[in-house]
Amino acid sequence: xxxxxxxxxxxxxxxxxxxxxxxxxxxxxxxxxxxxxxxxxxxxxxxxxxxxxxxxxxxxxxxxxxxxxxxxxxxxxxxxxxxxxxxxxxxxxxxxxxxxxxxxxxxxxxxxxxxxxxxxxxxxxxxxxxxxxxxxxxxxxxxxxxxxxxxxxxxxxxxxxxxxxxxxxxxxxxxxxxxxxxxxxxxxxxxxxxxxxxxxxxxxxxxxxxxxxxxxxxxxxxxxxxxxxxxxxxxxxxxxxxxxxxxxxxxxxxxxxxxxxxxxxxxxxxxxxxxxxxxxxxxxxxxxxxxxxxxxxxxxxxxxxxxxxxxxxxxxxxxxxxxxxxxxxxxxxxxxxxxxxxxxxxxxxxxxxxxxxxxxxxxxxxxxxxxxxxxxxxxxx
Amino acid sequence: xxxxxxxxxxxxxxxxxxxxxxxxxxxxxxxxxxxxxxxxxxxxxxxxxxxxxxxxxxxxxxxxxxxxxxxxxxxxxxxxxxxxxxxxxxxxxxxxxxxxxxxxxxxxxxxxxxxxxxxxxxxxxxxxxxxxxxxxxxxxxxxxxxxxxxxxxxxxxxxxxxxxxxxxxxxxxxxxxxxxxxxxxxxxxxxxxxxxxxxxxxxxxxxxxxxxxxxxxxxxxxxxxxxxxxxxxxxxxxxxxxxxxxxxxxxxxxxxxxxxxxxxxxxxxxxxxxxxxxxxxxxxxxxxxxxxxxxxxxxxxxxxxxxxxxxxxxxxxxxxxxxxxxxxxxxxxxxxxxxxxxxxxxxxxxxxxxxxxxxxxxxxxxxxxxxxxxxxxxxxx
Numbered sequence: 048x049x050x051x052x053x054x055x056x057x058x059x060x061x062x063x064x065x066x067x068x069x070x071x072x073x074x075x076x077x078x079x080x081x082x083x084x085x086x087x088x089x090x091x092x093x094x095x096x097x098x099x100x101x102x103x104x105x106x107x108x109x110x111x112x113x114x115x116x117x118x119x120x121x122x123x124x125x126x127x128x129x130x131x132x133x134x135x136x137x138x139x140x141x142x143x144x145x146x147x148x149x150x151x152x153x154x155x156x157x158x159x160x161x162x163x164x165x166x167x168x169x170x171x172x173x174x175x176x177x178x179x180x181x182x183x184x185x186x187x188x189x190x191x192x193x194x195x196x197x198x199x200x201x202x203x204x205x206x207x208x209x210x211x212x213x214x215x216x217x218x219x220x221x222x223x224x225x226x227x228x229x230x231x232x233x234x235x236x237x238x239x240x241x242x243x244x245x246x247x248x249x250x251x252x253x254x255x256x257x258x259x260x261x262x263x264x265x266x267x268x269x270x271x272x273x274x275x276x277x278x279x280x281x282x283x284x285x286x287x288x289x290x291x292x293x294x295x296x297x298x299x300x301x302x303x304x305x306x307x308x309x310x311x312x313x314x315x316x317x318x319x320x321x322x323x324x325x326x327x328x329x330x331x332x333x334x335x336x337x338x339x340x341x342x343x344x345x346x347x348x349x350x351x352x353x354x355x356x357x358x359x360x361x362x363x364x365x366x367x368x369x370x371x372x373x374x375x376x377x378x379x380x381x382x383x384x385x386x387x388x389x390x391x392x393x394x395x396x397x398x399x400x401x402x403x404x405x406x407x408x409x410x411x412x413x414x415x416x417x418x419x420x421x422x423x424x425x426x427x428x
Numbered sequence: 429x430x431x432x433x434x435x436x437x438x439x440x441x442x443x444x445x446x447x448x449x450x451x452x453x454x455x456x457x458x459x460x461x462x463x464x465x466x467x468x469x470x471x472x473x474x475x476x477x478x479x480x481x482x483x484x485x486x487x488x489x490x491x492x493x494x495x496x497x498x499x500x501x502x503x504x505x506x507x508x509x510x511x512x513x514x515x516x517x518x519x520x521x522x523x524x525x526x527x528x529x530x531x532x533x534x535x536x537x538x539x540x541x542x543x544x545x546x547x548x549x550x551x552x553x554x555x556x557x558x559x560x561x562x563x564x565x566x567x568x569x570x571x572x573x574x575x576x577x578x579x580x581x582x583x584x585x586x587x588x589x590x591x592x593x594x595x596x597x598x599x600x601x602x603x604x605x606x607x608x609x610x611x612x613x614x615x616x617x618x619x620x621x622x623x624x625x626x627x628x629x630x631x632x633x634x635x636x637x638x639x640x641x642x643x644x645x646x647x648x649x650x651x652x653x654x655x656x657x658x659x660x661x662x663x664x665x666x667x668x669x670x671x672x673x674x675x676x677x678x679x680x681x682x683x684x685x686x687x688x689x690x691x692x693x694x695x696x697x698x699x700x701x702x703x704x705x706x707x708x709x710x711x712x713x714x715x716x717x718x719x720x721x722x723x724x725x726x727x728x729x730x731x732x733x734x735x736x737x738x739x740x741x742x743x744x745x746x747x748x749x750x751x752x753x754x755x756x757x758x759x760x761x762x763x764x765x766x767x768x769x770x771x772x773x774x775x776x777x778x779x780x781x782x783x784x785x786x787x788x789x790x791x792x793x794x795x796x797x798x799x800x801x802x803x804x805x806x807x808x809x
Contacts, residue, residue, distance in 0.1 A: 206672075206675075207668075207671070207675055207676075287588075288669075288672055290588070291587075291588035291669055291672075292676075294587075294588055295588075295673075295697075295700055295701060295704070296700040297678075297700065303696070303699055303700070304699070305692075305695045305696050305699050306691075306692070306695050308689050308691070310686060310689070310691050310696055311687070312696055312700060314686045314687050315684075315686050315691060315693055315696045316676075318685075318686050319676055319677040319678065319684070319693060320676060323676070
């Protein structure tokens with residue numbers, strides 16, 4: 048009998064997840080969403096079963112997942128925590144890429160008591176990056192430094208933003224305003240968003256600019272590495288413009304009086320900017336991920352790095368950011384069906400890295416989808 | 429008996445005009461304004477007489493100027509046309525720096541019939557630039573090219589604008605949106621505002637960036653030069669940022685719906701930006717003016733150029749933009765009292781250039797105030 052997979056959410060990423068899993072003849076895939084339009088699109092494209100359900104309610108989720116062997120959550124970040132809470136109630140294996148603002152692992156004990164497994168933050172970064180970092184630190188006697196660089200960008204660089212938003216533009220602005228948490232000398236420190244821009248070269252992509260963003264998430268707590276940071280990548284120039292807009296006050300949610308009415312500048316900026324940040328239908332994008340770790344191994348200084356550069360796939364019409372994020376989740380869902388994830392609890396991916404054969408199997412599945420994490424090891428001294 | 433001078437407006441420029449004229453023992457200076465605060469400041473500073481009057485009404489203007497031998501107008505641009513109309517009724521000699529949006533010279537016939545003289549646009553540029561251009565074209569057998577570059581800038585370049593507004597910030601934004609009219613091949617052409625940025629070097633100031641602005645005004649009609657343009661100067665980088673803000677839609681006066689209310693983005697931008705563009709009390713500024721004309725003279729290609737670089741005067745506390753603008757008007761008012769302006773009508777300054785001795789006398793007076801127009805003549809072939 049086929050294993051039952053339920054995908055919560057028929058958006059860009061949810062569709063990619065469903066499409067990938069639907070290619071596996073051992074699986075029966077059902078996609079649940081509140082939008083019949085979105086469901087019709089994913090059904091027409093991938094032939095998956097669909098269920099119209101209000102996933103903002105526990106009842107809707109319970110109904111959607113009642114026969115599932117594994118559930119993949121690809122709902123918006125604002126629905127992430129409530130969905131996880133309900134999923135814990137259901138007890139069914141869950142893999143989530145909602146990137147909720149809250150710390151999902153606060154529900155770890157609850158999930159353990161329920162004997163339930165939820166892998167959270169399971170996209171590309173956070174996600175694949177966590178899995179690899181959890182693995183990579185075991186390659187050192189002492190890992191001293193960990194850096195993650197990630198960005199989703201349009202191929203076409205058009206003035207003035209040289210940017211389109213591969214996910215909710217409001218979450219992008221959030222990245223430009225929320226202070227970034229880094230680890231320095233083993234302690235958590237805070238830097239202004241968009242700070243410490245640095246230029247980095249990537250093969251075939253060219254020079255990108257990285258800024259501090261608040262993307263370490265669970266890694267800041269689960270790994271014992273004295274220096275850790277996560278930075279977001281943009282084409283050079285974007286950061287400068289975004290800093291200027293922020294300085295001008297355009298990202299402020301504090302209402303100001305304008306012509307006798309109270310207005311939030313951020314709302315005006317959003318109304319003007321977000322339509323300009325929409326990808327065109329079929330517009331090619333790319334995803335860049337670089338992970339660098341340095342430390343000591345048998346007396347020598349060693350650097351391990353992994354790099355992924357992925358582009359829009361014209362054949363399938365799936366955007367790169369949806370591929371790298373969605374296929375990370377679909378590959379993890381497969382590992383869960385294969386019994387590779389044996390722990391209970393709410394688990395960020397780095398907590399799975401020690402499961403025997405899991406990382407290798409994940410990277411093999413990911414690579415089968417054209418997503419190759421190129422590994423390099425370098426002796427520095 | 430002392431000659432009576434009345435200054436309409438006790439703002440930044442009006443105060444500079446009054447202060448300069450008050451230094452002349454032959455003159456009795458009165459400043460009129462609706463604001464008693466502004467009047468108290470200019471009286472305390474320069475000991476001039478003051479009159480509180482509502483200059484937005486013809487009656488207010490009539491009352492203010494009834495004993496004047498010459499009147500200097502330094503009211504806001506929005507009041508410029510109405511004030512000129514009333515001044516024509518009064519018949520009294522008038523010198524104006526309001527830079528009204530309308531073509532003041534449309535009232536030329538009316539002023540002529542009234543036997544009245546109004547010199548308009550009599551600041552630094554428009555103003556001194558017009559006077560010099562009207563003079564300069566007579567130095568050629570055929571003048572082929574005329575370029576005016578002008579900017580008022582803070583000495584301190586602070587990220588991200590590197591700019592403060594020396595006059596109403598709304599008029600600055602107007603400069604960034606209104607199409608610029610140029611003359612090419614003898615015909616009026618239109619370019620987008622902020623277009624065709626070019627880098628120019630100025631002694632002791634460094635490299636500035638010039639963009640097309642709509643500042644030829646009367647020169648486009650009064651001079652027969654096949655190529656004419658006026659460009660505004662900023663520190664490099666400012667133009668790029670302003671173009672990005674304009675592209676984003678922030679300079680648009682079209683209301684958009686934001687959170688259920690209609691909002692003009694320009695109003696929000698103004699509310700956020702204008703306070704950041706205010707000069708601090710005593711903050712030093714500079715004014716840069718360069719005029720370049722090329723043409724033929726006795727078979728040779730010749731270039732004439734004039735350049736003014738002026739800085740904030742800490743001794744008097746008068747801002748450079750107020751000095752260069754206000755003293756242009758006060759010097760012209762003196763020439764009018766001296767009988768150097770013999771024509772009637774509404775006259776842009778280039779129409780005075782042929783009056784015997786007027787340009788030399790003006791430049792001498794201007795230089796006495798530290799405002800030296802450095803002239804250079806170059807044979808190109």
